[in-house]
Amino acid sequence: MVSLALTQVRWTGDKSSMIDKHEQLTREAANQGADIICFQELFHGPYFGIVQDSDYYEYAERVPGPTTERFQRIAAELNIVIVLPLYEEDVTGVLYNTAAVIDADGSYLGKYRKNHIPQVDRFWEKFYFRPGNLGWPVFDTAVGKVGVTICYDRHFPEGWRVLGLAGAEIVLNPNASKPGLSNRLWELEQPTAAAANGYFVGVPNRVGSEDEEFGDDAVEFYGSSYVVDPRGNYVGEIASQYDEELLVRELDMSLIREARYEWQFYRDRRPDAYGPICKP
Numbered sequence: 001m002v003s004l005a006l007t008q009v010r011w012t013g014d015k016s017s018m019i020d021k022h023e024q025l026t027r028e029a030a031n032q033g034a035d036i037i038c039f040q041e042l043f044h045g046p047y048f049g050i051v052q053d054s055d056y057y058e059y060a061e062r063v064p065g066p067t068t069e070r071f072q073r074i075a076a077e078l079n080i081v082i083v084l085p086l087y088e089e090d091v092t093g094v095l096y097n098t099a100a101v102i103d104a105d106g107s108y109l110g111k112y113r114k115n116h117i118p119q120v121d122r123f124w125e126k127f128y129f130r131p132g133n134l135g136w137p138v139f140d141t142a143v144g145k146v147g148v149t150i151c152y153d154r155h156f157p158e159g160w161r162v163l164g165l166a167g168a169e170i171v172l173n174p175n176a177s178k179p180g181l182s183n184r185l186w187e188l189e190q191p192t193a194a195a196a197n198g199y200f201v202g203v204p205n206r207v208g209s210e211d212e213e214f215g216d217d218a219v220e221f222y223g224s225s226y227v228v229d230p231r232g233n234y235v236g237e238i239a240s241q242y243d244e245e246l247l248v249r250e251l252d253m254s255l256i257r258e259a260r261y262e263w264q265f266y267r268d269r270r271p272d273a274y275g276p277i278c279k280p
Helices: 017-032 054-059 066-078 151-155 157-165 182-197 211-217 255-261
Strands: 002-008 034-038 081-091 092-103 108-113 138-143 142-146 169-173 202-204 207-209 218-224 226-228 245-250
Touching: 002 017, 017 066, 034 054, 054 226, 066 081, 066 092, 081 142, 081 211, 092 157, 108 138, 108 151, 151 182, 157 182, 169 182, 182 226, 207 245
Parallel strands: 002 034, 034 081, 142 169, 169 202
Antiparallel strands: 002 245, 081 092, 092 108, 138 142, 202 226, 207 218
């Protein structure tokens, strides 16, 4: 059994208090027995993709860097794996939407950079991020093999499958998702990905409005974070649409083997027939 925690948090108004709040949530999760925790997308700031404003470049930092190193110390103290979504500055002016993965002994295992970057109304992410260039790494952690996708990545089934082929057992998809076209996809995509690939999926989302930051441009993030098992079933209840929550869910890792033996998708796949999906 592995105990997975997800955060669903409102923007506090500044980076420092947001980091402090997530440290406290990590401590609460560890007290509840969590072995691994994943924060929401760009956890240490507002979701600034609402606008196009170069002032928000100042939230970017090196990965690993000061925030990663702080949570490395926390991970080692609490013996908990941490998936840490950050705004990364690789070199000056080269910026990525990134998640660092920290093992339970505090070691930095590496990072994932968001591969698919949207550019639609109030998701102006191409203004802020380059597309990821690290593929879909899978990290060998104290709780098993962990993969990461970030928000908009979830709309592309190819990434989910690449993670499965690389041995992922738990895939985490931190989000900043708002009402609109994504609502129905939120219900469908992660359970489908989990069942199609035979692994657990956890999806933390932001909650509430950041209207003090963005005024009339602000959106109301709909929370509804959840975990699904390798058959696509919810593990416990879905989180609130309106309130902050710390979800802690128990994952029976033996279900991965059971699901993959019941449905032999990896055996029966036909990569020789899939050439057209690789054409630009």
